[in-house]
Amino acid sequence: MMKIISIKNLSPIKASLHNRFIIIASIFALITAPLLGVFTTANAAQITGRSVTLSSSAPSATGVTYTLSTAALPTTTAVKSMQIQFCTTASGSCTTPAGFSSSSSTLASQPTGLGATTGWTVNAATAGSLRIVNASNATTSSGAVSVSWNGVANPSATNTTFYGIITTYSDSAWTTAIDSGTVALSTATQIQVALTVGEALTFCAGTSITGQNCGTISGSTVSLGNASTTATASGTSVLAASTNASNGYSITVNGTTLTSGSNTITALAGGATSSVGTKQFGINLVGNTTPAVGSAVSGSGTGAAATNYGTANTFRFGSGETVATVGAPTNANTYTVSYIANIDGVTPPGAYTSNLTYVATANY
Numbered sequence: 001m002m003k004i005i006s007i008k009n010l011s012p013i014k015a016s017l018h019n020r021f022i023i024i025a026s027i028f029a030l031i032t033a034p035l036l037g038v039f040t041t042a043n044a045a046q047i048t049g050r051s052v053t054l055s056s057s058a059p060s061a062t063g064v065t066y067t068l069s070t071a072a073l074p075t076t077t078a079v080k081s082m083q084i085q086f087c088t089t090a091s092g093s094c095t096t097p098a099g100f101s102s103s104s105s106t107l108a109s110q111p112t113g114l115g116a117t118t119g120w121t122v123n124a125a126t127a128g129s130l131r132i133v134n135a136s137n138a139t140t141s142s143g144a145v146s147v148s149w150n151g152v153a154n155p156s157a158t159n160t161t162f163y164g165i166i167t168t169y170s171d172s173a174w175t176t177a178i179d180s181g182t183v184a185l186s187t188a189t190q191i192q193v194a195l196t197v198g199e200a201l202t203f204c205a206g207t208s209i210t211g212q213n214c215g216t217i218s219g220s221t222v223s224l225g226n227a228s229t230t231a232t233a234s235g236t237s238v239l240a241a242s243t244n245a246s247n248g249y250s251i252t253v254n255g256t257t258l259t260s261g262s263n264t265i266t267a268l269a270g271g272a273t274s275s276v277g278t279k280q281f282g283i284n285l286v287g288n289t290t291p292a293v294g295s296a297v298s299g300s301g302t303g304a305a306a307t308n309y310g311t312a313n314t315f316r317f318g319s320g321e322t323v324a325t326v327g328a329p330t331n332a333n334t335y336t337v338s339y340i341a342n343i344d345g346v347t348p349p350g351a352y353t354s355n356l357t358y359v360a361t362a363n364y
Contacts, residue, residue, distance in 0.1 A: 044167065045074035047181030049144070052084065052164050057188040059158040060099055065108060066130060067148040072113070073168065073179050076140045079114050080172040081133040082147070083126075084164040086155075090182050094165070096128030099156030103127045108148035115139030122149065135172035154187055161186045201243045202332065203251070203360035209238045212299040212332035227343045227352075232274045234293040239285075239324065239335040239358055242301055247363035248326035249303075251335075254319050254357045257281045258341060260350030265341055271308060271316035280342040281354070282315025285323055285335045289313060294338030302326050303333035315340050323358070 049071030056064050068084060086102075087094035105124050110117055116137040123131040130149045155162055162185055168178045207219025217240065224233040243249045257267040258281045268282035274290055285305035287295045290313045297304060303326040308316050315338075324335050341352075 044177040044180040047071075047073060047166055047168075047179045050166060050181045050183055052166075052183045052185055054154070054185065056154070057186065058190045059154055059160075059187040060156045061154045062104075062152075063150070064152045064154055065148055065150050066105075066152050067108075067146065068130075068166065070113075070145040070166070070181070072143055073141045073145060075178055076142075077170050077178050078138050079141050079168045079170070079178065080135055080137050081131065081169040081174050082114070082167065083129045083131040083169075083174055084166050085129045087128075087163050087165060090163045090165075090184070094128070097155035097157070097160070097162040099153065100162070101127045101153040102130045102149070104151040104153070105130055105149045106151050107132065108150045111145065111147040113141055113143045113145035114147070115141050131174065133172050133174075141168075158187055158189050197244065199245065199362065199364065201241070201245065201249060201360060201362040203239070203241045203249075203358075205237065205239050205358045207237050209240055209334060212240050212242070212301075212334050214240050222339055224339060224341050227341060227347070229277050229343060229345050232276055232291045233341045234291045235339050236294060237337045237339070239337060240299075240332055241303060241324070241335075241360050242330055242332035243326075243360075243362045244329045245362035245364050246329065248328050248330060249360050249362050250306075250322050251324040251358055251360045252320055253283070253317070253323050254359060255355050256319065257317060258352040258354045260348070260352040263348045263350055263352070265343065265347070265352060267317040268315050269318050271311075271314050273313050274315065274340050274342060276342055277344055278342055279344050279347055280315070280340065282317045283323070283337055283339050284309045284311065284315050285337055286310055286312050287336075288338055291340060293340070295336045297324075297333050297335055299331065299333040301330040301333035302328065303330055303335070305335065327363075 047070050051069050053067045086100050088097050103124050105122055107122050111120050116134055116139050119134045120132050123133055164183045167180045170176045170178050204214035204217040206217040210216035222235040222237050224235045227233050258265040265281040266279040268280055306322045306325050309323045
């Protein structure tokens with residue numbers, strides 16, 4: 001039972017203090033009553049494992065895909081609508097970043113983890129938010145969530161952070177919040193990497209090479225040995241070539257037949273097989289059996305011996321003629337040039353030489 005104390009029984013000082021206590025207590029009760037109501041209001045749960053990935057961070061880029069990924073949602077209420085609101089700050093009043101627009105957004109595919117696997121549509125009426133809705137969804141969300149929107153326009157400011165406030169709702173009008181979370185995103189200056197590829201022709205000639213590496217080329221003299229009326233003298237040199245020219249390259253041979261003073265060995269101007277005991281000088285760029293000299297074109301390129309110089313056991317020589325060619329850009333090839341010489345019984349003695357120059361021309 002509460003005991004009522006009459007103010008009349010108190011001294012004036014005690015009565016005054018008592019009245020003040022009652023007034024203060026009443027004011028405190030009036031103040032704390034609404035505050036207690038505020039602190040007991042339930043807040044939306046925090047979405048964890050959240051991220052928003054952009055297919056392009058270029059400022060003002062259009063047609064960008066925004067993909068939302070989260071861990072399992074913290075609450076199990078069926079989600080009927082969801083949005084990501086984009087703002088220049090992470091808290092306070094929301095200002096949409098300049099240039100950002102979702103007005104052309106579409107769903108890349110049906111969301112996963114939100115319950116229903118079909119029936120989700122985009123609402124693009126709010127240009128500053130990416131929204132989806134499925135008013136009939138009654139399935140509880142479970143597992144990781146993934147939602148992708150196509151057709152988004154990025155903010156126009158470069159190297160600038162902006163924020164996406166993610167919220168799920170239990171109604172289809174983006175009103176009753178369930179879970180929420182904020183992510184930070186940023187535009188970025190696109191870096192242009194420039195490389196100039198100049199017109200290129202790599203070509204070398206010698207008597208020895210490793211693979212197609214012109215850095216290993218060496219030698220400049222092909223010794224055919226001692227001529228004989230009973231055997232064909234032979235030897236080889238090598239060429240290597242590559243180009244990025246749109247129409248490939250051509251290689252010509254330039255010079256004279258074997259010559260000693262005023263005496264010469266007859267050049268096979270029309271092409272012929274080797275004939276022992278007959279004055280002959282000729283070349284080709286393939287492997288041969290009569291005599292056994294030369295080898296096939298090697299390397300990953302598409303170059304080939306020219307028609308007049310590409311038949312086994314047939315030799316030819318004409319100054320200025322094309323000995324190898326390709327009609328498109330090509331990686332390197334190595335050509336083995338085979339030389340043959342025959343003499344007859346009346347060929348004058350002497351040191352016979354031929355100075356040959358091979359010229360490669362890129363065809364653009």
